[in-house]
Amino acid sequence: MSTETAVLPGDRVGTGANVARWAALLFIMAVVLYPLCWLIGTSLKAPTEIVNNLSIFPKDVTWSNYSDGWNGFTGVTFATFFLNSALIAGATVVANAVSCLVAAYAFARLKFVGRGLYFGIMISTLLLPHHVLMIPQYMLFKEFGWINTPLPLIVPKILATEAFFVFLMVQFMRGIPRELDEAAKVDGCSPYGIFWHVILPLTRPALVTTAIFSFIWTWNDFLPQLIYLNELDQRTVPVALRGFLDSGGQSDIGAMFAMAVLSLIPVFVFFVAFQRMLVQGINTSGLKG
Incomplete structure (x- = not known):
């Protein structure tokens, strides 16, 4: 004997509202965190790539930026x-x-x-x-x-x-x-x-x-x-x-x-x-x- 659970229209509306709410929150979080992610990605770029590559991800990871910066001047x-x-x-x-x-x-x-x-x-x-x-x-x-x-x-x-x-x-x-x-x-x-x-x-x-x-x-x-x-x-x-x-x-x-x-x-x-x-x-x- 199989039992089926009826899905009421109100449940669909509630589920859709939750999905829309989470999508809006994820979008806002992405907008807020983008500058931080860009800063971290840029810190791993070579000086020439910083000017030419505006994306978050570096083409060639340059860890020497941290050692050079820590050495100061x-x-x-x-x-x-x-x-x-x-x-x-x-x-x-x-x-x-x-x-x-x-x-x-x-x-x-x-x-x-x-x-x-x-x-x-x-x-x-x-x-x-x-x-x-x-x-x-x-x-x-x-x-x-x-x-x-x-x-x-x-x-x-x-x-x-x-x-x-x-x-x-x-x-x-x-x-x-x-x-x-x-x-x-x-x-x-x-x-x-x-x-x-x-x-x-x-x-x-x-x-x-x-x-x-x-x-x-x-x-x-x-x-x-x-x-x-x-x-x-x-x-x-x-x-x-x-x-x-x-x-x-x-x-x-x-x-x-x-x-x-x-x-x-x-x-x-x-x-x-x-x-x-x-x-x-x-x-x-x-x-x-």
């Missing part, structure tokens, strides 16, 4: 540039996370004279173009003797100058019930104790979000690092990549693309390591209980 290897970027990005992550967290706690949970005015002034700095401050900041740091050192790129972050991250944490802390603060006060906690035992553990998703964006933005930053870091051995990865185009009056495009591929690895690893907490920070809008 004028005696400085690319490992030095990676180390400089890692030190600046790591210090920026710590400075932004700590300073912005403390400033956000003051704005979100403490009461003091002029709190609304100071918060409004801080938010207004988001409307100020960064390029307007470059000349006075450069003159100030030059007087301090900080030019050609990482200090101009790190020290301002210790002072909670990133208004975006302060605003992000303030909004996150405002979603934490104030009943937790009152309960901590009943148990004898001071404002410092409330910050350390209540606010800090609950703001971990916001801290991770700040850390991820601070690392990515600092690692990819170009103009400030170009302005303040003049010596070759002080340069970071973005500035060093530009050096392949004019070092010695010649261009090594293949090595530049190869090092560009390697420069994406730290950003990718950092994001993958903390992406779960980043998603948690985006989805968290309040607390239950």
